[in-house]
Amino acid sequence: MTCYxxxxxxxxxxxxxxxxxxxxxxxxxxxxxxxxxxxxxxxFGGHGLEGTGAFMESVGYxxxxxxxxxxxxxxxGGGVLLALGLATPAAGAxxxxxxxxxxxxxxxxxxxxxxxxxxxxxxxGLAAAGLAVAGPGRLSLDxxxxxxxxxxxxxPAALAGTAAVTALVVGARNRRVRERQQGTQEPxxxx
Numbered sequence: 001m002t003c004y005x006x007x008x009x010x011x012x013x014x015x016x017x018x019x020x021x022x023x024x025x026x027x028x029x030x031x032x033x034x035x036x037x038x039x040x041x042x043x044f045g046g047h048g049l050e051g052t053g054a055f056m057e058s059v060g061y062x063x064x065x066x067x068x069x070x071x072x073x074x075x076x077g078g079g080v081l082l083a084l085g086l087a088t089p090a091a092g093a094x095x096x097x098x099x100x101x102x103x104x105x106x107x108x109x110x111x112x113x114x115x116x117x118x119x120x121x122x123x124x125g126l127a128a129a130g131l132a133v134a135g136p137g138r139l140s141l142d143x144x145x146x147x148x149x150x151x152x153x154x155x156p157a158a159l160a161g162t163a164a165v166t167a168l169v170v171g172a173r174n175r176r177v178r179e180r181q182q183g184t185q186e187p188x189x190x191x
Contacts, residue, residue, distance in 0.1 A: 014138055021137030025082050028127040032079030032095050039072035059105045060173040060180070074098035082131055085140020087149040092132025093158035097166040099125025104170045132159060 038046020047055065049068050056071070057064030078095030081087050102121035109116035133155055136142045142150035 018137040018139045021131070021134065022085070022139040024127065025085055025131060025136060025140070028095075028124060028131065029079040029081070029083030029091075032075045032098075032124060032128065033083065034079075036072045036074070036076030036079055036098075039068050040076060060177040061101070061169070062173075062176065071098050071101060078128065082128060082136075085136030085142050086145075088136040088140070088142055089132045089150060089154040089158040092128045092130075093162040095128035096125045096132065096159075097162040099128065100166045101170055101173075104173060129159065 034044055035046075037043040039052040040049060042048030042051070046052070049065055049072070052068035052072070053063075053065035055064070056062075056067040061067035061071075074094040075098050078091045078093075078098065081091030082095060099121045103118040103125065106116060106118035106121055109118070111117045111119050113119040135150065
C-alpha cells in the first residue's frame, strides 16, 4: 500500500482522538446544558429565571434576571453546541465565560466543591475552553459542514472576546460585593 493510500484511508476513518473528543463534548456539553436549563426554565430542580435572578442579585450580579438569562443562555447554548460539535470555538468560549463567573462566586469557599468551592465550575470551564482550543474532532457537525464556523482564527477571537466581557462583568460584581461588605462592616470601637 502506498503512503497516499494509507494517508487517504486514515482521513476517512475515525480514530480514538475523535471518539475521545466526542465523549468529552457530550459529557461537558450535556452537563452545561442541563445547568443552563435549570436557570432558564426551572428544569431538573432549578429555580428558573425569577429564582436564579434573585440569587444572582444576592451574589452581586446585577441586574439579577438579566444576569440569569445571560448565564443560562451561555450554559445552555454553549453546552448544546459543544455536544453537537458546532461553532466549537464560540460555544467553548461562552461556556468557559459562564463558568468563570460561577468560579468567582465560589472562590471564597476554597477549591473543593464539598465546601462550596470552585472546583466544579472551574473544571467545566477548563473542559469547555479546552474543547474550544482542541476542536470538536471529526465526529461533529463542524467537521460535517466543512468547519465554516470553526476556523482557526475564531479560537483566539472567541476566547479573547469572552475573556474581556467576563473580566468586565466579574470585575463589576466583585466591586459590588466589596462595597456591600464595607457597608455592613461592624464598627471597630463601641461608642
